[in-house]
Amino acid sequence: MTTTLRGRVVTLTEAGELADGVVSFTGPRLDYIGPATGFGGALPDPPEHPPIILPGLIDVHCHGGGGFGFPETDPEGVAAAASFHRGRGTTTLVASLVSATEAELRDRIDVLGEAIDDGLLAGIHLEGPFISEHRCGAHDPGRILPGDPALLQRLIDHAGGRIISVTVAPETANFDALADVLADANVILSLGHTVADYERSVHAMRRGWRVSITHLFNAMPELVHRDANFLTAAMAAAGRGDVVAEVIGDGVHLADGTVRMVFDTIGPDNLVLITDAMAAAGQPDGRYQLGSLDVVVREGISRIYDPEGEGVIAGGTATASDVLRRTVFHAGVELDAAATAACATPARLLGMAAEIGALAPGMRADVLVTDPHLNPVTVYKDGAPWNS
Structure with missing residues (x-):
């Protein structure tokens, strides 16, 4: 028919x-x-x-949705989360994990592998554990590890080609060896959750066969005009087309004007719109989990539970179509440019531009x-x- x-x-x-x-x-x-x-x-x-x-939307950084999180749910929950996002326009979805022990990550790889083999997921993104404890964000500090190339190799071997990208801080131990492991396995090196200085950052962005920036502006130093840092290097590298920068255009992680600024300065060919969504996407306010941490969602904003005050932002609650819509109607980005960052650029980052990301x-x-x-x-x- x-x-x-x-x-x-x-x-x-x-x-x-x-x-x-x-x-x-x-x-x-x-x-x-x-x-x-x-x-x-x-x-x-x-x-x-x-x-x-x-074209169907592509989300390369997503921790879950529809009430289920990829770092903590069972196979049925993984399928439900993937189906939730697909029903809202995301036809290619990469499942993101958070920093965890080797045993925990192996278990998660096994669980997510079923959904990958069934075609519900495109692959796995390891966000950590080789990141900075000083920019841990919504990661359990007790599960952050110094760079361990042997551990990374074991995880990649265990996944059997299902790991697509890994977030690494440039200042972690054995960074160059980690980058070599990822390049040899054709896995995207994603840089983030870092306080790396400018020189170390520039070096890191020249490593690997494909390099991305994990959620630009978030979990990294702020732009300071008298102190060049990781963000300075990332903006310049993305502007040159040396790296692809993730952008969470949900109005929470970044102001709409900031989203417009990065589109106008870096360009949609070097940006990918992501959700960084977690289990609460599409769900009411309340208590949720993100890996081993408790999360509270109020007015659609998810934060790590902190009994003494307001916790750090813990992922997003928007879908990819929500992000696309906000980018167009709130940030004022032209539809063709926003769609490029939601479809064509992530397809190219994944090495799938001949198959998806355009009509x-x-x-x-x-x-x-x-x-x-x-x-x-x-x-x-x-x-x-x-x-x-």
């Missing part, structure tokens, strides 16, 4: 944006993407309020249909509507 969609099509290819376009597919691959006037099949009538048709004949039929306000209406994964 052929699916034919008509509306405002954001292709993220040389074809650009089609005001009255058609996306058509019969199976798991796209058949036709072009103007309605050039489509040879049965054509739907033009809708009164044309939907927006986008072109032969690519996967991963498609998100939204209303004119970017609220998800229908999600297609490999050509099939997602109903879960």
